[in-house]
Structure formats: structure tokens, C-alpha cells
Amino acid sequence: MSLEPEGSNRLLRDVLARPGNETCADCGNPEPDWASLTLGVFVCQACSLLHRSIPHISRVKSVQDTWDASEVELMATTGNNAAKAKYEQTVPAFYYRPTHSDCKMLREQWIRAKYERNEFEFIEKQEPYSAGYRDGFLWKRGRDNGQFLSRKFILSEREGALKYFNKQDARDPKALMKIETLNATFQPAKIGNPCGLQITYLKDNSTRNIFVYHSDAKEMVDWFNAIRAARFHYLQVAFPGASDEELVPKLTRNFMKEGFMEKTGPKHTEGFKKRWFTMDDRRLMYFKDPLDAYARGEVFIGSKENSYTVLSGLPSSTQGHHWNHGITIVTPDRKFLFACETEAEQRDWIAAFQRVINRPMRPQEYAVEAHFKHKP
Numbered sequence: 001m002s003l004e005p006e007g008s009n010r011l012l013r014d015v016l017a018r019p020g021n022e023t024c025a026d027c028g029n030p031e032p033d034w035a036s037l038t039l040g041v042f043v044c045q046a047c048s049l050l051h052r053s054i055p056h057i058s059r060v061k062s063v064q065d066t067w068d069a070s071e072v073e074l075m076a077t078t079g080n081n082a083a084k085a086k087y088e089q090t091v092p093a094f095y096y097r098p099t100h101s102d103c104k105m106l107r108e109q110w111i112r113a114k115y116e117r118n119e120f121e122f123i124e125k126q127e128p129y130s131a132g133y134r135d136g137f138l139w140k141r142g143r144d145n146g147q148f149l150s151r152k153f154i155l156s157e158r159e160g161a162l163k164y165f166n167k168q169d170a171r172d173p174k175a176l177m178k179i180e181t182l183n184a185t186f187q188p189a190k191i192g193n194p195c196g197l198q199i200t201y202l203k204d205n206s207t208r209n210i211f212v213y214h215s216d217a218k219e220m221v222d223w224f225n226a227i228r229a230a231r232f233h234y235l236q237v238a239f240p241g242a243s244d245e246e247l248v249p250k251l252t253r254n255f256m257k258e259g260f261m262e263k264t265g266p267k268h269t270e271g272f273k274k275r276w277f278t279m280d281d282r283r284l285m286y287f288k289d290p291l292d293a294y295a296r297g298e299v300f301i302g303s304k305e306n307s308y309t310v311l312s313g314l315p316s317s318t319q320g321h322h323w324n325h326g327i328t329i330v331t332p333d334r335k336f337l338f339a340c341e342t343e344a345e346q347r348d349w350i351a352a353f354q355r356v357i358n359r360p361m362r363p364q365e366y367a368v369e370a371h372f373k374h375k376p
């Protein structure tokens with residue numbers, strides 16, 4: 001029996017409505033409108049572009065095109081749930097599954113890992129990030145001159161640390177970053193490299209940044225997941241009763257917001273200076289340059305129950321020239337005055353501050369707040 005194309009497209013819509021097919025197989029975005037005829041999955045347009053980079057594995061077609069009966073039949077017999085059961089059968093709990101808002105490199109490597117390298121069908125292919133130890137070279141941005149130089153890195157779950165060495169034969173690392181406070185987040189635009197990774201850690205309760213990349217995208221994503229695996233192992237030991245679902249969101253985090261604002265000092269008479277701000281959960285850090293290794297200062301943002309408030313605008317007594325769109329953050333100790341260049345920036349920053357202020361503080365966050373208060 002052969003169907004008219006119109007009938008086939010009606011059947012295709014029925015297949016699209018089946019459980020699992022209502023979101024993109026690769027990034028979870030709703031209402032996918034492309035399909036891979038070779039893999040039998042429905043994907044969003046952004047992911048369909050990445051499938052085009054593996055034409056030997058995936059051939060994509062828009063659901064708006066004209067379909068014939070055999071193509072619809074193929075999609076009906078596979079679909080997103082069946083493909084997931086095959087291509088994602090052994091994804092480790094710590095492994096980062098990109099979403100629609102992640103950078104292109106991360107989404108492309110997830111697609112290649114699943115369909116091209118079949119990494120989650122053969123557990124031995126996961127050794128680069130699940131062995132508990134990893135060493136190799138990364139390009140690291142120099143603190144003073146901004147030049148990227150090749151540095152040896154060692155990640156050791158047993159030692160609970162990520163280390164890097166300035167000289168290849170050096171015995172002592174240039175920096176030892178404890179896995180306990182380690183975070184990693186891809187920052188391609190800020191670093192100026194599609195594989196740019198920002199690694200942060202705490203030293204004496206202050207944030208330190210390093211910026212690295214690898215010219216091979218798979219290697220960089222393997223480093224990222226190796227860091228997540230080490231964090232997972234650390235947290236499993238630190239919180240023995242916790243479930244995977246509780247621990248996985250704590251492995252790495254993206255910043256809530258970043259961008260330039262102007263700020264003034266504690267007396268509010270020092271004049272406004274332009275600074276790069278990073279909102280990392282409850283830590284608001286500011287830097288002279290977006291790629292600085294150390295923050296010039298950090299502000300703890302608590303919750304409304306603890307007398308933290310964010311207000312639009314600046315006190316009428318505010319002096320000096322500054323950008324037009326002010327924000328006042330009231331903390332138990334003092335007021336912080338910021339100015340944004342545009343109304344949209346002001347709105348986004350206020351929304352970011354509001355999100356953390358509206359969230360009640362967890363017990364361990366009181367300890368962090370106390371650390372901030374005892375800073376000189």
C-alpha cells in the first residue's frame with residue numbers, strides 16, 4: 001500500500017506526538033522540527049545543523065518537507081526513546097548533558113560522543129574521564145601578559161586536587177586546586193576560543209580564575225567531564241547518604257550573569273568605576289578585566305529573610321558621573337551602588353539578584369556569609 005505524500009505527513013505528525021518525540025533528542029528543546037533519517041531521532045533546528053557536521057552518520061530532513069511512507073515508517077520504528085535506550089545506555093551520572101543554551105562546541109561534542117564515537121555503548125570508551133586520574137597539556141592564559149602557554153595539568157581524585165606545572169620537569173605545582181571548591185564553565189566568547197574553559201577555585205576563601213583551552217574539542221570536553229567525575233567522587237564521600245539527583249547539580253555550575261557595571265566605594269563619594277561583574281551563585285565578584293585571575297572584591301548576596309534587598313535606582317544623594325540605570329543592593333552592613341549602561345542590563349541584573357535573594361539560605365551558606373564578614 002502506498003500513501004499519498006499528504007497522508008504520509010499526517011502520519012509523521014502522529015509519530016511526532018508520541019512520548020519522547022516532543023522534545024529534541026539531543027538538547028531537550030521542545031517541539032523538534034527536524035529528523036535524522038539515519039538515526040531515527042527528532043531534533044531541533046540548532047541540533048540539526050550539528051548533525052550536518054557528521055553526514056556519514058546522520059542525514060537530516062525537515063518535518064515540513066514532503067515525506068514518503070518508508071521514511072515515516074523508519075521514524076515510527078525508532079523515535080527518540082528507542083534511540084536514547086541505545087545511544088545513551090551507559091551515560092555516567094556525572095557526565096554533562098548539554099541543553100539548548102549551552103555553547104555550540106559542547107552540544108556538538110555530545111552529539112558526536114553519542115552517534116559517531118558510540119561512547120555510551122562501550123564503557124571502556126569512557127576511561128578518559130572516568131578513570132579518576134588524567135594528565136595532559138592545556139593552553140593556559142598567563143596571569144600577567146595574557147599569552148596562552150602550554151602547561152601540564154594533573155587531575156587526581158586520590159589527591160583530591162587539580163594541579164598545573166609551569167615547567168615540564170618541575171616537582172612542585174604552580175597551583176594546587178582542591179576538588180572541594182573547583183568549578184569549571186565553558187566561556188568561549190570571553191576567552192576568545194570555542195573550547196575556552198574557565199576554572200575557578202577558592203584560595204583562602206577568595207575566588208581564583210584560570211583560563212584554559214585545548215585545540216581538540218573532544219579533549220577539552222573530556223577534561224571537563226573528568227573534573228565533574230572527580231567532584232562527584234568527592235561529594236559522594238562528603239555526603240554519604242545523598243542521591244545522585246542531589247549531587248549532580250552540585251558538580252559544576254554556570255554563572256548566573258556576567259557583564260560590565262559601574263560601582264562606587266563604601267563612602268559613595270569615591271566616583272564610579274567600570275568593572276566586570278560575575279554573579280556566581282551568591283558570590284558577586286568584580287574584576288578590572290574579564291580575564292583577571294583575582295577578583296578586586298566579592299560581595300555576598302544573602303536572602304530577604306536576612307535583610308538583603310535589591311532596588312532599582314540609586315539614592316538621590318549619589319554623587320559623580322555614572323551610567324543612567326542604577327541598582328542599589330542593601331545588605332545588613334552597607335549599601336552597594338551599581339550603574340548599568342542600558343535598561344535591559346539593569347533589568348537582567350536585578351532579576352539575577354532577585355533570584356538569589358528570594359531563595360532562603362541553606363545552613364552552609366551562613367558559614368560563607370560569616371567568612372565574608374570577617375574579611376579585612
Ligand SMILES: [Zn+2]
Nearest residue numbers: 024027044047
Ligand atoms: Zn536540540
